[in-house]
Amino acid sequence: MKAGTDLAQIASLVGDPARANMLAALMGGTALTASELAMEAGVTLPTASAHLARLSDGGLLRMTRQGRHRYYALAGHQVAGMLESIMGVAAELGPRKVLPGPRDTAMREARICYDHLAGEAGVAMFDAFAARDLIAIEGDEVNLTTRGAIYFSGFGLDIEAMLEKRRPVCRSCLDWSVRRSHLAGSLGAGLLDRFIALRWVRREKDSRVIRFTPPGRTAFEKLLREA
Amino acid sequence: MKAGTDLAQIASLVGDPARANMLAALMGGTALTASELAMEAGVTLPTASAHLARLSDGGLLRMTRQGRHRYYALAGHQVAGMLESIMGVAAELGPRKVLPGPRDTAMREARICYDHLAGEAGVAMFDAFAARDLIAIEGDEVNLTTRGAIYFSGFGLDIEAMLEKRRPVCRSCLDWSVRRSHLAGSLGAGLLDRFIALRWVRREKDSRVIRFTPPGRTAFEKLLREA
DNA sequence: TTCATACTTTGGTTAGCATCGAACTATGAA
DNA sequence: TTCATAGTTCGATGCTAACCAAAGTATGAA
Incomplete structure (x- = not known):
């Protein structure tokens, strides 16, 4: 049951089309900005922002600020x-x-x-x-x-x-x-x-x-x- | 975009706590009946039945009938x-x-x-x-x-x-x-x-x-x- | 300072789906 | 046949979360 909860938590992060598109785009290896990822996922900026926050909280993404941009990348090889x-x-x-x-x-x-x-x-x-x-x-x-x-x-x-x-x-x-x-x-x-x-x-x-x-x-x- | 959709489709199947618990239980390798899986996931039989149908349709599970039992198992090693x-x-x-x-x-x-x-x-x-x-x-x-x-x-x-x-x-x-x-x-x-x-x-x-x-x-x- | 760009927060709407009880089907046992 | 068990289907309910518009914050440029 504990195993299932963990499993579901991670999988549900990937399980939304918008987030999955973002993650797929980031499989390219280059870090992308929030706007670029919004485009990629086909959603507005606010929506993308919320998704990115969840992915970061969940540990799947790493974010680095650079001026007024925020670059997101996959958290790691795993x-x-x-x-x-x-x-x-x-x-x-x-x-x-x-x-x-x-x-x-x-x-x-x-x-x-x-x-x-x-x-x-x-x-x-x-x-x-x-x-x-x-x-x-x-x-x-x-x-x-x-x-x-x-x-x-x-x-x-x-x-x-x-x-x-x-x-x-x-x-x-x-x-x-x-x-x-x-x-x-x-x-x-x-x-x-x-x-x-x-x-x-x-x-x-x-x-x-x-x-x-x-x-x-x-x-x-x-x-x-x-x- | 296509990649993201596929990703989301599979991941969302795993991304529900009830289904994840069932899948985790099936990682044990033995096939389990619908009732056993309902217990494992902590839901009623009708709910479990719906989940199992989705997992089977999605290709993650394989089902075999045996008398009035239905045994579910993971679809494969992948x-x-x-x-x-x-x-x-x-x-x-x-x-x-x-x-x-x-x-x-x-x-x-x-x-x-x-x-x-x-x-x-x-x-x-x-x-x-x-x-x-x-x-x-x-x-x-x-x-x-x-x-x-x-x-x-x-x-x-x-x-x-x-x-x-x-x-x-x-x-x-x-x-x-x-x-x-x-x-x-x-x-x-x-x-x-x-x-x-x-x-x-x-x-x-x-x-x-x-x-x-x-x-x-x-x-x-x-x-x-x-x- | 002022304006523009990049992003987040808030608020409210909507849609999907997980859930259960109750009724239905199918298999096996008496 | 009749009863019991295993499972599915249906209908109704309620919650979550995805979504966007509008307003707010922060950084950089003029």
Whole structure:
């Protein structure tokens, strides 16, 4: 009964269409203002404000003020993971009639999952790194190997800074579209940042879809082969 | 927006206290009748009936008639996984005030997760089997090794029958209390069944807690050491 | 200071839905 | 058949919460 109450409390926060749309938008990983989230959810500002207050009180969102803006973001990876798992069930149950449209296909290929790369590209990358011993999978844990630390430093990531933070460098995250793991953690986030900086990929605006540029695609595939 | 609607639809099913209590009860893995679930949720039969209809329509529950009884069970492992992940967030956010009571401690040590062993005992078992090469962890997948097939057959499990079914023999399942993986799949389920048959463990009634019998504890630890 | 923008608070309306009692259906037992 | 148990359907009630408009607060710009 206690378990049920907790369950209901969290789930009911997600269970409202307006709030769910906000949360889905925040799965993109970038913090958004109250107005942007109101737009996203299709409600007026006052309504959005009330919803955001509830989500923050409930611990699902974190807010930071910046001048007269208030930026909202998901409270953490665990929340993002929970949302993914609910989406997974919805995806399993949902496609009674509709076959995956072009948008869904793009999502399946590559998308942002909070702050790192997910979809087929993310899974392929995870597997390739594991095969090259850049990361070591031990049970549920994923760890950076020495080889990996050297390699990723050479790729332009500040591995030392990552190691000092509390956030795990490597984590595996279950992919709802492919049902396999991809790489999360600060390494996963750092890699995606780097891909964007190198113009290998571009975020499609107002969506979680990640598009590879033609040279980016080539470079990414080379990376996986030769890592 | 579409993503948000799907999300909300599923989450709102879980977001009602009565329904959440029913789902939490079904996390025990055993199918329960409508009356039992009504008791569990603390509502009258008509109310429970309406809730169960909604959960079934929503695809979260599966129902089988048996005489004048109707047994309800979770629709599948994905649903169970989703519930665990929501519980995980609740557990992370919840313990503002309360420190874990004796019941929670017992849950942390060993509990049933749908149909297999979870908690510290489950994680220890998973690690021990991996260390002995009875199971092989490859990325997100877990596979039974030949050594494992022989070993578990000797332990009294019908491995051949498991291999023929569609359900994966091995699967890893993330543990919310320990944040590590434990063994799910038909092997995980089969092992728990065997432990119960051998009287190594006992289910505490009306809860997910698993209690080791004193000889069972000894035998279990021996199993982990010598597997 | 004055105006504009970003957001929150308040107040009041509305809609949905959780709930129960009572009546109805179906299965099993005597 | 008749009675009992298990469950569903129906109708009515009441509460919650989602919603918006309007007024209020806070920050930045002119």
